[in-house]
Amino acid sequence: MTKCFLGVVICASLFLLCLPATAQDDARAQWQIAGYDITANVGQTERALTAVTTVTIKNSGRATGSGLTLRLNSKAKVSSVTANGAAVTFHSLPDARPTLQRLNLTLTSAVAPNSTISLAITYRMTVDANTGLESISPLGAQFRPESFWYPVLNTSFTIRGVDTAPFKLKIDGGNSISSGLEKEPGTSFDQPVNAQPFFVQGAWDRIEGSGDGKGITAFVASGAPADERKQAETMIATAAAARTFYAGFLGAAPTVPVRIISVRRGAGFEDGGVVLVERAAFRRTKLDAGTALSIAEGMARLWIGGQAVVKGESSAVLREGLPRYLASLFLEKQFGREASEAELERERMAHAIVAKRDTPLSRSTPLDDTYFSSVPNKSAMLFRLLERRVGRDNLMSAIRSVAQSDQGLNLAGLRAALATQGGDPVKKLLDYELDQPTEMDLMVGLPQARGSEQVAALRNLGSLDAQVSVVATTASGEQLKVDTTVPAQNFGEAVFKTGAKIVRIEVDPEKTYPQLDYSNDVAPRVRDTAEMMGEASRFFGAQDFAKAEAAAREIMASSPRLQEARVLLGRALLGENRNDEAEKIFQSLLNDPLPTANTLAWANVGLGEIALRKGQGGDAAKRFNDAVRAEGEYASALAARAGRIKAEGTPTVDESVRNFLTQLDKDITTGTKADVDMKVVPGELVRFVNGLVGTKPDIWQTRVLRTEQWDPNFVAADVTINSKVLGKEASGTAVLMLARVGGAWKLTGVELFEVR
Numbered sequence: 001m002t003k004c005f006l007g008v009v010i011c012a013s014l015f016l017l018c019l020p021a022t023a024q025d026d027a028r029a030q031w032q033i034a035g036y037d038i039t040a041n042v043g044q045t046e047r048a049l050t051a052v053t054t055v056t057i058k059n060s061g062r063a064t065g066s067g068l069t070l071r072l073n074s075k076a077k078v079s080s081v082t083a084n085g086a087a088v089t090f091h092s093l094p095d096a097r098p099t100l101q102r103l104n105l106t107l108t109s110a111v112a113p114n115s116t117i118s119l120a121i122t123y124r125m126t127v128d129a130n131t132g133l134e135s136i137s138p139l140g141a142q143f144r145p146e147s148f149w150y151p152v153l154n155t156s157f158t159i160r161g162v163d164t165a166p167f168k169l170k171i172d173g174g175n176s177i178s179s180g181l182e183k184e185p186g187t188s189f190d191q192p193v194n195a196q197p198f199f200v201q202g203a204w205d206r207i208e209g210s211g212d213g214k215g216i217t218a219f220v221a222s223g224a225p226a227d228e229r230k231q232a233e234t235m236i237a238t239a240a241a242a243r244t245f246y247a248g249f250l251g252a253a254p255t256v257p258v259r260i261i262s263v264r265r266g267a268g269f270e271d272g273g274v275v276l277v278e279r280a281a282f283r284r285t286k287l288d289a290g291t292a293l294s295i296a297e298g299m300a301r302l303w304i305g306g307q308a309v310v311k312g313e314s315s316a317v318l319r320e321g322l323p324r325y326l327a328s329l330f331l332e333k334q335f336g337r338e339a340s341e342a343e344l345e346r347e348r349m350a351h352a353i354v355a356k357r358d359t360p361l362s363r364s365t366p367l368d369d370t371y372f373s374s375v376p377n378k379s380a381m382l383f384r385l386l387e388r389r390v391g392r393d394n395l396m397s398a399i400r401s402v403a404q405s406d407q408g409l410n411l412a413g414l415r416a417a418l419a420t421q422g423g424d425p426v427k428k429l430l431d432y433e434l435d436q437p438t439e440m441d442l443m444v445g446l447p448q449a450r451g452s453e454q455v456a457a458l459r460n461l462g463s464l465d466a467q468v469s470v471v472a473t474t475a476s477g478e479q480l481k482v483d484t485t486v487p488a489q490n491f492g493e494a495v496f497k498t499g500a501k502i503v504r505i506e507v508d509p510e511k512t513y514p515q516l517d518y519s520n521d522v523a524p525r526v527r528d529t530a531e532m533m534g535e536a537s538r539f540f541g542a543q544d545f546a547k548a549e550a551a552a553r554e555i556m557a558s559s560p561r562l563q564e565a566r567v568l569l570g571r572a573l574l575g576e577n578r579n580d581e582a583e584k585i586f587q588s589l590l591n592d593p594l595p596t597a598n599t600l601a602w603a604n605v606g607l608g609e610i611a612l613r614k615g616q617g618g619d620a621a622k623r624f625n626d627a628v629r630a631e632g633e634y635a636s637a638l639a640a641r642a643g644r645i646k647a648e649g650t651p652t653v654d655e656s657v658r659n660f661l662t663q664l665d666k667d668i669t670t671g672t673k674a675d676v677d678m679k680v681v682p683g684e685l686v687r688f689v690n691g692l693v694g695t696k697p698d699i700w701q702t703r704v705l706r707t708e709q710w711d712p713n714f715v716a717a718d719v720t721i722n723s724k725v726l727g728k729e730a731s732g733t734a735v736l737m738l739a740r741v742g743g744a745w746k747l748t749g750v751e752l753f754e755v756r
Helices: 002-018 226-250 279-283 289-300 316-335 337-357 371-390 392-403 411-435 529-541 545-558 563-575 579-590 597-613 617-630 634-648 655-670 673-677 686-695
Strands: 031-043 048-059 065-073 076-083 089-094 100-111 116-126 134-137 140-143 165-172 181-184 188-195 199-201 204-208 216-221 258-263 274-278 442-444 448-450 453-460 466-474 479-486 490-496 502-507 699-711 714-725 728-741 744-753
Touching: 048 065, 065 076, 065 116, 076 089, 076 100, 100 116, 165 199, 204 226, 216 226, 216 279, 226 258, 226 279, 226 289, 226 316, 226 392, 258 279, 258 289, 274 279, 274 289, 279 617, 289 316, 289 337, 316 337, 316 371, 316 411, 337 371, 337 529, 371 392, 371 411, 392 411, 442 466, 442 502, 453 466, 453 479, 453 502, 466 490, 479 490, 490 502, 529 545, 529 563, 545 563, 563 579, 563 597, 579 597, 597 617, 597 634, 617 634, 634 699, 634 728, 634 744, 655 673, 655 699, 655 714, 655 728, 655 744, 673 686, 699 728
Parallel strands: 031 165, 216 258, 258 274
Antiparallel strands: 031 048, 048 116, 065 100, 076 116, 089 100, 134 140, 140 199, 165 188, 181 188, 204 216, 442 453, 448 453, 453 490, 466 479, 466 502, 699 714, 714 728, 728 744
16 A cells, blocks of 8 residues: 555656646746836935835736835835835835845735736935945935845846836936936936936036937036046047947947946946946046946947846846947957957956856856956856857847847847757857856867877867867967867867977967966966966065066066056066166057056056156156056055155145145044034045044144145145054055035045055
């Protein structure tokens, strides 16, 4: 009896396993955000955002739904929720992430499949300290989607990715910018494409594009000088060129305005036709690589995620990787192959650092610490591989086809479309690159003579056949190329029909495949680029300039256009007093079509130091000033500011700034916390001020070395500070940022602080 019963159970189990997936799945409600309508008000006194968000949600599942969960910033206090005008019972619960809360809603009437419900959530959200995601101050306000200032169903921390939808947004008080059509200047916006609601408030001057740039507006800081406005025109032209370029692949651009907005912080956000750009980018002497990439990706997102909503699991591959791939195509067309190759090398190096511990692309979320180095860059590499396999036209055709489907632009649909085009090899490539972590490692050995041919052994440690090119360089400098396939977890060979001596050979020279180790792609073997960069930096830091030079030249032998290596070489030559050679390196860096911000900074620092050695104080001051305005890394900023003061001799100091800082010194040592708070922009430097007031310094003396007026209401002050805190004396330099609020100066930032 027991055996019979077990047999029945086993048979039944096998039967259930054989049922189609659709028969197994329980019918359930599936919620999808169809649109937002938000009215918000920013309260300066109480430092709080009050909002009523009406969110239209569709039940796209196969069963009625009577409950759902929304997520919202943990500091938001919800006062009411209604559904189609009727009050809804809700419960606020802590989320797994401390910055979020869950709103569990119980609907009074169930929502049928393919029906929608309108939820109105009224809430108030406080902002304790200003950040790039959320800020409230007399200088302006900023609420990026990542602050979760409005309720969402899905967050970026899930496999499905963030919610996007058309939205309407009204911000009381004016002076606001968001994405979409501007219905009331500075107040009301209507975004017809899929996007995330956000807004910034402040004071800007508008610069309108014309011709191909029609519909593109740059917002520069109010009162910005002519050079910043000229740089804004360059950015408009770049955005216009990118928009036209993508239209050739993806069809007509969505009819939404494009806005490039200067912000003090929070730069890097691109969505719905808006690109937030750091103000330093407008102050640089030329368009830098990071800003060009951001604008290019922002324009690509007009189509990817905007016109075509990105849906479904593993959406990050499309949301992050596809715009980066498209941007690389544009950079090559607009700025040349060298600029594109430099960007691709930076992306490859960023992924290589985390390659040995990355997660499968199809399962990665921002909760993984490898996400931002891996997903955008490795996904872009995958699209370049697909382009080689199926052709660019076929790849774009598949993207357009899936984007126009009822399911929207989703990875599952694109995988199926590409597999249909490319057959089993493309399917295997997609499965391999998307569903497992990086594990490929290609190797090559020096060729050996075999009759009249030269044969190089190849090895592939990955579990996917690698279709690669192999390039050999002969003793005379001639380059020979063959194409071959290296079988998965096996050996292969590259055969060169030449009797000439081969001195160097490289497999996959374009580095199309994501790998664990690129150093063994070359014979004789070279060391890893990141390892060599670290070594060169250590030699330079120890002032062993000869070894730093040798290490930099070793890097450039395999990566001749790598700007970071060329910067190190120039600085090492300068340390060896080989000024003429260093000058050529630095000038060539400035002549690059797309230098990075760090490159602009260090090249100008180097040229400034050379000018000082030649006794050319005026030219040195200009070079150092350009380096300061580039706002590269921390070290270059310190060197640039110190060099500028030295070159200028007696820099200009604004007496009103000197008087303000003198009074601030007194308040820090003898005043109350309220006295200090009155001299700081609300919400800024909260921890810094609390630390000062809490320890009550015995001595705090600020001497102003130089002031620089950025615009009528913003000043940077180079200072030295002498202090005595808890019996410990310290001194050093700092850079203080001041803003004019209500006709008086207030401290709004500490950019550099070397008080030790």
